[in-house]
Amino acid sequence: MVEIAQYSDTVMEHFMNPRNVGEIEDADGVGEVGNPVCGDMMTFYIKVDDGRLSDVKFKTFGCGAAIAVSSMVSEMAMGKTIDEALKITREDVADQLGGLPKQKMHCSNLGADALHKAIQDYQSKQKEKEAQHG
Amino acid sequence: MAEVYLDHYAATPVLAEVADAMRPYLTEDFGNPSSLHQRGDTAREALYAAREQVAALIGAQPEEITFVSGGTEANNTAVKGVSWAARRKGNHLVVSSVEHFSVLNAARTMAKFDFEMTEVGVDDYGMVDPEDVRAAIRDDTVLVSVMAANGEIGTVQRTADIAAVAREKGVPFHTDAVAAAGYIPLNVTDLGVDAMSIASDLLYGPKGAGALWVRKGLRLMPLLDGGIQEDGRRGGTENMPGIVGMGKAAELAARDLASRAEGLTALRDRLIKGLMETIPRLRLTGHPSTRLPWNASFLVEFIEGESMLLFLDQKGISVSSGSACTSRALKGSHVLTACDVPAELASGSILFSLGLENTPEDIDYVLESLPPIVERLRQMSPLYAKYLKEGGG
Numbered sequence: 367m368v369e370i371a372q373y374s375d376t377v378m379e380h381f382m383n384p385r386n387v388g389e390i391e392d393a394d395g396v397g398e399v400g401n402p403v404c405g406d407m408m409t410f411y412i413k414v415d416d417g418r419l420s421d422v423k424f425k426t427f428g429c430g431a432a433i434a435v436s437s438m439v440s441e442m443a444m445g446k447t448i449d450e451a452l453k454i455t456r457e458d459v460a461d462q463l464g465g466l467p468k469q470k471m472h473c474s475n476l477g478a479d480a481l482h483k484a485i486q487d488y489q490s491k492q493k494e495k496e497a498q499h500g
Numbered sequence: 501m502a503e504v505y506l507d508h509y510a511a512t513p514v515l516a517e518v519a520d521a522m523r524p525y526l527t528e529d530f531g532n533p534s535s536l537h538q539r540g541d542t543a544r545e546a547l548y549a550a551r552e553q554v555a556a557l558i559g560a561q562p563e564e565i566t567f568v569s570g571g572t573e574a575n576n577t578a579v580k581g582v583s584w585a586a587r588r589k590g591n592h593l594v595v596s597s598v599e600h601f602s603v604l605n606a607a608r609t610m611a612k613f614d615f616e617m618t619e620v621g622v623d624d625y626g627m628v629d630p631e632d633v634r635a636a637i638r639d640d641t642v643l644v645s646v647m648a649a650n651g652e653i654g655t656v657q658r659t660a661d662i663a664a665v666a667r668e669k670g671v672p673f674h675t676d677a678v679a680a681a682g683y684i685p686l687n688v689t690d691l692g693v694d695a696m697s698i699a700s701d702l703l704y705g706p707k708g709a710g711a712l713w714v715r716k717g718l719r720l721m722p723l724l725d726g727g728i729q730e731d732g733r734r735g736g737t738e739n740m741p742g743i744v745g746m747g748k749a750a751e752l753a754a755r756d757l758a759s760r761a762e763g764l765t766a767l768r769d770r771l772i773k774g775l776m777e778t779i780p781r782l783r784l785t786g787h788p789s790t791r792l793p794w795n796a797s798f799l800v801e802f803i804e805g806e807s808m809l810l811f812l813d814q815k816g817i818s819v820s821s822g823s824a825c826t827s828r829a830l831k832g833s834h835v836l837t838a839c840d841v842p843a844e845l846a847s848g849s850i851l852f853s854l855g856l857e858n859t860p861e862d863i864d865y866v867l868e869s870l871p872p873i874v875e876r877l878r879q880m881s882p883l884y885a886k887y888l889k890e891g892g893g
Contacts (some may be wrong), residue, residue, distance in 0.1 A: 373810075387880050393794065402844030402883055404823045405804055405832075409882040427847075427884040429806035429825035496663070498718060 373445035375463030377434040382435055386440035388423040392448055395491065397483025399476045406432040406473055410440075410480040414488055419443050424480070431466055438463050439477030449486060454478050507677070508702070508794060509651045509853035510820060514702040514745065517830050520582075521748040522706065525741040533738055535725065542741055557750040558677070559687035560713045566720075566733040567743045570710040571678035571699030573628065575602035575645075577694045577712050577723045577734070578674040580644045583610050585719035586834040590640030593878040594671075596628045596657075596715035603676050604834070607645070620646070621708030622642040624656040625787040626839045630662045633685055637669045644673045646697075648686060648851060650677035652822055652851060654795025663692040672718055678702060678710075682753030683761055683793050684712030694718050704856065709742030709755025709829045719773075756870040760856060764862050771796045774867040779874050781887075782845040785836065785849070794855065797822075800842065802884035803877040808850055811873040817866060837838035844883070 373381070377465035390411035400407040406428035422443045426436040438459050443451045456475045460466045466475060514522075525546065531539030533547045551562040568574050575656055582591060583826065591703020595607045597619045599790055607617045618636040628646050644666045649656040666673035675696035677686055681698040695718060700709035714720050714733070733867055753760070761776075776782060781801040800808065805821030812819055820826070821832030824847060832846040852866070877886040 381782075381807070382814065384880065398882070402847060405842075405847045407882055415850065425880055425885055426804065427881045427883050428804050429808045429823075430824075432804075433807060 367495060372467050373434070374485070375432060375461075376462070376464040377431065377439075377466065380434035380463065381430045383477065384438065385455070386423050386444070387425065389422060389425060390423050393423075393484075394489030395484040397480045397485070397487055399480040399483060400428070400432075402427060403413040404473060405429065406476060408436050408476050410436075410477075410484040412443075412481075412484045412488060412494040414448070418447050420443060420445070422481070426434060429474055431470040432476070435459055435466075435475050435477040436480075441480050443481050448489075451484060454481065475483035478482075502865055503767075503816045504703055504858070504865055505701065505818045506582060506852040506854060506858065507818045508585060508726050508855035508864070509722045509851065511537055511707070512702060512704045513857070514706055515749065515752065516746050517752065518705055522741045522745040524745050528633055529740075533730065533740070536847065543738075545742050546740065550743045550750075553747035553751040553754075554711050555713070556697065557686075557700070557754040558713060559689055560696075561716070563731070564711045564713050564716055564732045566714065567647060567738060567746070568710045568712055569708055569739065570701065571676070571697055572602070572710075573723065573785045574601065574603040574678075574697035574699070574710045574712040575676050576606045577720070578697060578714075579606035580610060580641065580646055581601055581720040581723055582672055582674065582695065582714075584721040586642035586725065587614070590638075590642045591615045592638050592641040594620060594636045594641055594644040596620045596622060596646045596652075598626050598628075598655075598835045599624050599647055599800060600651070600676055601613055601834075603645050603647070621686075622838050624839050625790075626650055626653045626785075626835065627787060628657055628662060628788070630665045633662050633864060634665045634669070635667070637671055641669070641671045641887075644671050645676065646673075647676040647679070649677075649684065649792050650786065650835060651678035651702075651792070651795065651853070652833060653839065654787040654791040654866055656680065656684060656790045656792060657694065665693075666694075667692055679795075681763075682750070682757060683764070685757065688713060688715070700746035703746070703749040703753045706742050708744040709739060709746040711746065738890070757846050761793045762852050763856070764858075767858055767860065768793060770794050770860060771852060771854070771863045771866060774863065775870065778867065778871045782874075783845075785839065785841070789866065794853055796852040796854065797835075798848075798850050799845050800850060800874055801845065802848070802881045802887060803874060804847045808870075808873060810850075811877070812866075812869065815865075815869045815873075817869060820851045820853070823847045877891045
């Protein structure tokens with residue numbers, strides 16, 4: 367059993383100084399995962415310019431791991447193309463963080479999912495626009 | 501950096517006087533109380549002295565004290581040992597839903613075999629209604645177990661009233677006093693209880709020692725079969741350093757009970773009042789007045805307990821939380837659930853358990869440190885953003 371206190375230095379650094387916290391008022395896509403009942407909830411906001419994520423922000427309710435994961439995902443996704451961002455996996459995020467305690471891998475490692483949901487939201491809005499202008 | 505330890509429900513430091521009392525029993529006074537020679541005599545005398553010291557804390561007879569390895573074993577022995585011994589009389593147990601897992605799960609284990617159990621619920625303060633206990637008792641009930649006080653939320657139960665109900669119904673009554681002993685006056689005769697569990701490590705004694713008091717005449721089957729140590733109630737060579745330490749810790753707790761309770765209550769109230777005044781949307785858990793002197797427990801809305809705990813740790817402040825994220829089972833506190841706290845609120849649980857070495861300055865340091873941490877985490881929280889948008893604050 368992995369002890370809860372066993373967060374890597376990178377996890378603690380991101381937890382203490384999370385990057386890109388906030389909301390984007392006129393976001394091109396928003397993705398929300400988790401729910402407060404299970405203790406973790408993340409909302410990701412993205413701006414897309416020329417097929418690239420020009421801005422990524424998040425708000426997270428959750429444990430130290432959930433906050434560090436959100437911060438890391440926002441950093442990994444920033445400036446990436448849509449395709450590149452969609453390829454970011456939960457495992458990539460955990461690796462970049464120097465690993466996560468075993469029991470946190472499933473419940474708190476939701477950042478990549480939230481990012482992908484925000485991208486899907488952007489993509490479905492794009493399709494609607496195309497259909498309207500079609 | 502400041503160091504403020506506020507997690508005494510997890511562990512207390514061993515007092516210097518206690519450590520001094522223990523030391524000879526680790527080295528020169530190594531004898532086994534079962535031996536018939538002089539070394540055995542020395543150990544036997546020390547064992548009896550410790551029994552007297554522990555008995556005095558709860559107004560019991562020394563012969564009725566069984567030393568065990570801690571609160572968990574005391575509770576398991578009470579629940580399983582009394583049930584087994586009374587099997588011919590019946591096979592039903594009554595416990596409250598806010599019991600420590602060493603009572604609750606011991607009863608659940610019995611229910612996997614030949615027993616049935618009824619869990620009596622609590623009100624929003626975590627208080628058991630003695631009338632609910634009355635309603636749960638059946639003709640085949642062999643034991644009622646309701647804790648004297650809950651360590652997670654601090655609520656002190658109406659132990660004497662519950663014991664009176666059990667007595668009226670002719671059912672033995674056990675109370676887990678691990679969180680309460682040494683902090684509120686407990687006299688087994690006045691309370692009218694039949695069995696009581698105590699742990700050394702909440703009394704500034706060593707870990708690995710505890711005691712189960714059982715009223716003379718109440719039959720108990722040992723959990724650990726072996727030699728006839730502890731009057732046949734618990735096999736195994738006695739943990740002499742631990743027992744001597746627990747005895748000393750109990751003696752000091754009995755001597756200083758009033759002053760300890762007064763000092764801790766003042767600190768507790770300073771902390772509760774200070775936090776309630778500075779942090780909006782903060783809820784006290786447990787009973788507001790019928791409460792352990794050392795317990796200040798809260799729910800902080802819109803944020804999660806572990807992240808608060810980690811930020812406080814960075815400030816040198818040690819606390820704990822009943823949030824799912826801090827538990828190994830990833831389950832929220834069963835005590836908060838029993839008090840009807842919704843799961844998302846239970847996530848924001850934070851528990852300060854105060855101790856003898858804490859000062860008003862420690863409390864003020866928490867009052868200064870926690871509000872900015874809460875504010876910071878709320879600024880990060882989508883739930884708080886939603887709350888503000890919906891016109892809160």
